Amino acid sequence: xxEFVKLDVDGGxxxxxxxxxxMNAFNRQVQEELKACAExxxxxxxxxxxxxxxxEKVFAAGADIKEMANLSYAEMAxxxxxxxxxxxxxxxxxxxxxxxxxxxxxxxxxxxxxxCDRRVCGDNAxxxxxxxxxxxxxxxxxxxxxxxxxxxxxxxxxxxxxxMVGAQEALEIGLVDEVVPADEVYAAxxxxxxxxxxxxxxxxxxxxxxxxxxxxxxxxxxxxxxxDLFAALFATEDRRIGMQSFIENGPGKATFTGR
Numbered sequence: 435x436x437e438f439v440k441l442d443v444d445g446g447x448x449x450x451x452x453x454x455x456x457m458n459a460f461n462r463q464v465q466e467e468l469k470a471c472a473e474x475x476x477x478x479x480x481x482x483x484x485x486x487x488x489x490e491k492v493f494a495a496g497a498d499i500k501e502m503a504n505l506s507y508a509e510m511a512x513x514x515x516x517x518x519x520x521x522x523x524x525x526x527x528x529x530x531x532x533x534x535x536x537x538x539x540x541x542x543x544x545x546x547x548x549x550c551d552r553r554v555c556g557d558n559a560x561x562x563x564x565x566x567x568x569x570x571x572x573x574x575x576x577x578x579x580x581x582x583x584x585x586x587x588x589x590x591x592x593x594x595x596x597x598m599v600g601a602q603e604a605l606e607i608g609l610v611d612e613v614v615p616a617d618e619v620y621a622a623x624x625x626x627x628x629x630x631x632x633x634x635x636x637x638x639x640x641x642x643x644x645x646x647x648x649x650x651x652x653x654x655x656x657x658x659x660x661x662d663l664f665a666a667l668f669a670t671e672d673r674r675i676g677m678q679s680f681i682e683n684g685p686g687k688a689t690f691t692g693r
Contacts, residue, residue, distance in 0.1 A: 539559060
């Protein structure tokens, strides 16, 4: 059982809810609970897409600085990679994931959002990686995922300065994908997730693996990854259903099983 992070499933969409008032700060317990919920969402066949949501007022304001303030290098060194794994846990879920961001998404909160496939934010959102103001750098994937998303120059600007960006600037630089009124954030994120509930789950997982895996390697290796995953889908029931439906009824009418 988890205390501050819960996975609720409704209609094929799993909502991972962060709930540690007042700012959803990520102490070590919350980090581990987030990872546990991401792993549960991966295992459960009734979860076909995932929304990560911090509530109506805030997504997450980052790591719990009080918990880290007195740690030495010797104490942090063995837990740094675990911290990174927890903040990046959503990137390992082989299903479409979307962060529903209201208010602040800072530090570790921003890193959790970066691990999702899509980011929907409210018009009141403030996003950033302010770790430099503490004399450190992002340690949960921020330097790596952000630079792959918006490029190294913009990432350096945000991380070097530690400044926060508002919703509109975040949209303009590609840090988020959609901006909606703050009270519509969860509904908008859920609408995006719901379109995959009856989709070909194995093919969606393969698409995610090909895209994400290809970003880590050279083009030739990426093309090989894609080819292998493409061929493997010919062993699935959904591939047979999808192609037969196309032949008989045209595109977009298949009823997939997720197998």
